[in-house]
Amino acid sequence: MSASLQNIVIIGFGLIGSSIARAVKEASPNTNITAYDSNHEYLDYAVDNDIADSGYDYPDTYLAEADLIVLCTPVGQMEKIAQSIAPFLTKKNVISDVGSVKQSVIDHVSAALPYPEMFVPAHPISGAEKSGPSAGFAGLFKDRWAIITPTEMTDLKAIESVTALWEICGANIDFMEPKHHDLVLAITSHLPHLIAYSIVGTASNLAEDLQREVIKYSAGGFRDFTRIAGSDPTMWRDIFLENKESVLDVLQRFHEDLSELQKAIRQDKGDMLQDHFTKTRKIRNAVIDSGQAGRAPYEDK
Amino acid sequence: MSASLQNIVIIGFGLIGSSIARAVKEASPNTNITAYDSNHEYLDYAVDNDIADSGYDYPDTYLAEADLIVLCTPVGQMEKIAQSIAPFLTKKNVISDVGSVKQSVIDHVSAALPYPEMFVPAHPISGAEKSGPSAGFAGLFKDRWAIITPTEMTDLKAIESVTALWEICGANIDFMEPKHHDLVLAITSHLPHLIAYSIVGTASNLAEDLQREVIKYSAGGFRDFTRIAGSDPTMWRDIFLENKESVLDVLQRFHEDLSELQKAIRQDKGDMLQDHFTKTRKIRNAVIDSGQAGRAPYEDK
Structure with missing residues (x-):
């Protein structure tokens, strides 16, 4: 050294x-x-x-x-x-x-x-x-x-x-550059955590019977959100408060995009949904190509 | 047999x-x-x-x-x-x-x-x-x-x-019961997929430079969403259209909960955030206790 x-x-x-x-x-x-x-x-x-x-x-x-x-x-x-x-x-x-x-x-x-x-x-x-x-x-x-x-x-x-x-x-x-770091991380990490915390919180507000079922059948996607929403509460409270501006900014973009998908479902716009899901699959492939898709062994514990 | x-x-x-x-x-x-x-x-x-x-x-x-x-x-x-x-x-x-x-x-x-x-x-x-x-x-x-x-x-x-x-x-x-299945799955699977498709879609709308960085630094949480958002587009188009009512219902609840977190960040309500994140950690522990937290080997490919 x-x-x-x-x-x-x-x-x-x-x-x-x-x-x-x-x-x-x-x-x-x-x-x-x-x-x-x-x-x-x-x-x-x-x-x-x-x-x-x-x-x-x-x-x-x-x-x-x-x-x-x-x-x-x-x-x-x-x-x-x-x-x-x-x-x-x-x-x-x-x-x-x-x-x-x-x-x-x-x-x-x-x-x-x-x-x-x-x-x-x-x-x-x-x-x-x-x-x-x-x-x-x-x-x-x-x-x-x-x-x-x-x-x-x-x-x-x-x-x-x-x-x-x-x-x-x-x-x-x-x-x-520090501010740029904060924007990139707001997208790649802070927003995903906020959303996971939110959706898992929605589940924690359900009636007891339904909540038990949600946990039991969590393998269909919900499980992955609980992993993220199990992260340290103090650490994440601080992150959201300290990166407030960028987080609220990307949250706004997310809201707009989610509303578009919501509208497409409501109006039966199947083609629009399929186009969107095909685009996101390309991003997944880019993540795999970048070598960042593999999970560390500890992440499965 | x-x-x-x-x-x-x-x-x-x-x-x-x-x-x-x-x-x-x-x-x-x-x-x-x-x-x-x-x-x-x-x-x-x-x-x-x-x-x-x-x-x-x-x-x-x-x-x-x-x-x-x-x-x-x-x-x-x-x-x-x-x-x-x-x-x-x-x-x-x-x-x-x-x-x-x-x-x-x-x-x-x-x-x-x-x-x-x-x-x-x-x-x-x-x-x-x-x-x-x-x-x-x-x-x-x-x-x-x-x-x-x-x-x-x-x-x-x-x-x-x-x-x-x-x-x-x-x-x-x-x-x-079929309708109950559709509600439970809307929470545990369909909503998580819709949200993952949305957030990864948000990334696909970013300027090229920023998108490259989001992919490069995806290990902080975004990566897990891309995995979900890489699912089969036709299959998922159909699911959202065929389970429209339950999906739109749970999406509404999610919107309300996310807006509360958004407001807590905007108003610097650290205690509220920490309480929420502590609650969601309990759900994560319940998922682990239920034996549904482990990932199948193919999920890491």
Whole structure:
């Protein structure tokens, strides 16, 4: 591993944080990993399983030793975390994050940090249903995309450190403008989650008998939505609030398109439906061709 | 195999029809399977691979020999098929189908048949992305539900034959009132498909650059929708048109629930979002507990 990553602090030691730690330890066992989390069970798990060398439930001088500090909490907590670690930071510490929203994280975290040019916003795209450090594993990011969204002020050396981290984790790296990232993710991830949460919520409002049947016969499509709607509630609450503008924008487009299909059904316009479904099949084939269709083994658990 | 199933005719030799044939041949190689399909390639495939003993592209006297005739075409074609086979039928032939909509199939098919009491409507719940006989396999229905929806007039012996078929295929069998089936399936399958078709359609309307990125970064949730939206266009056109009433009904409920979430995001109601997402997680856990969460191996292809 490059000399610039001897000491890594991971703040928020859940699924993502623990998976980064596992991947780093696997590639380079001598790298020192420090876990910072308010959950003592997570810290005990990390140290007992040799995923982290030490664990803290408070910020302290250990932060100044870090080559890289990665914020792995829900995005709504990142501003407070940044404020709490700020007093211990020097210009040598590179800071990064893994949030699914970039512009609001940049705004909030940069304002809290003494050296905002050392903050390299990033986002590894790798969904997972389960939460917590025991659900993490070293291969979580392998062959998935990690998107780095630097701003004009971001330090180039700092970007190199974060690039090195994601290379170690086996991710494919890409660069994107933060606001554009938020729009793309609103379409590919945030809207699908909102819709899944909504349709599964509709089922949870059904009469008890009907709800039992819906669960029993869920293999016809509903099941796939429940997987998405089983994602971490706090993480997703934060994502929707922090990426509000893009989410509401794509939701509006979705509403319009769904209304068109609704009207086609009501008016028996079979040709229009079939044309639409033939178009979407092409998109499916493009996803398969892009190599992104395969599911990670953990997704079937 | 029970003596009542020595001769089976399968009309529509695609994914479902060929999978039934494979399952029967695996359990009872001596059962005679006849395939009837307008697609000669499908018939050749069936006979060349010993999945069917003979193939026809027209109805004829072979139908009168059948212990069981299973309609495996898209539901929109079943009325015409029933009309075309009607002249060859005797009271001995049991007829069944595999359509995802039951009430309209019952109405149309029963009216066309000389002995409507011998028609046993059924629906095996087992989604699959690919179409055609080469995508079929004997285990498609194993441990999935097959729902039989008899009417008051349905012959009891005929129901026994169809029950025997699905037992041979390894399915769990359940009975349901046809209209109720159509409502449950509208929630568990038809609405999820309509929504997936809609959101993937939204993506297909994006500017080319953005669409390329959406496909590239589809692993965050969108990918799962493309799988559903890659389903057979003709089959799904028919389902939405034949189950119009229930689909439009549940779509209305979905619209209302989605609008509530939309409002919560717009008004920064984080607590409401988190409560909702916690509720949906419980439904996910119920799906896992029901044993319906596991994906069949073919679903990852």
